[in-house]
Amino acid sequence: MPQFDIANGCSGFGFTYKSRGPDGLSDGSELNSLVEIDHALSARLLEECDAILSSSITTEGRREFYYYGGSPVPFENAVANAMAPFDEYRFEIGVKHDPQWHQYLTVLYPPAVCTSWNQ
Numbered sequence: 001m002p003q004f005d006i007a008n009g010c011s012g013f014g015f016t017y018k019s020r021g022p023d024g025l026s027d028g029s030e031l032n033s034l035v036e037i038d039h040a041l042s043a044r045l046l047e048e049c050d051a052i053l054s055s056s057i058t059t060e061g062r063r064e065f066y067y068y069g070g071s072p073v074p075f076e077n078a079v080a081n082a083m084a085p086f087d088e089y090r091f092e093i094g095v096k097h098d099p100q101w102h103q104y105l106t107v108l109y110p111p112a113v114c115t116s117w118n119q
Contacts, residue, residue, distance in 0.1 A: 011051060012066050012067075012095075012096075013041065013092070013093050013094075014063065014091065015089045015091040016090055020061045024061050025061075034063065036086070037086055038065075040082040040085070041065060041079065041082045043082075047078075048081075049069070049075050051067040052067060054068045054108060055108035057108070066104070068104065075095055076093050076095070079093050
């Protein structure tokens with residue numbers, strides 16, 4: 001089991017859906033590609049960056065993934081390599097030093113009302 005250095009920060013990655021419904025979410029026609037992207041990213045980032053997926057956001061025709069851990073330096077290369085088979089998607093990458101997990105705690109962490117739904 002890898003040892004994660006969660007102090008290095010947050011790395012984010014997002015892309016725009018190719019086809020979306022009136023609600024702004026994927027219309028379902030690209031479901032297989034979205035699942036493949038999710039798996040390719042998580043495997044590559046764990047292997048190359050010791051990064052784990054902390055959260056994802058789906059809104060307004062976009063899917064965003066947030067990873068914590070590892071070094072942010074190879075993150076951009078690892079994402080580009082993982083996305084190479086999916087060249088029809090435009091993607092953006094961001095890396096932020098976030099040792100206090102500010103992004104996670106203020107944006108990504110579900111509020112208490114959401115966590116109570118799972119009980």
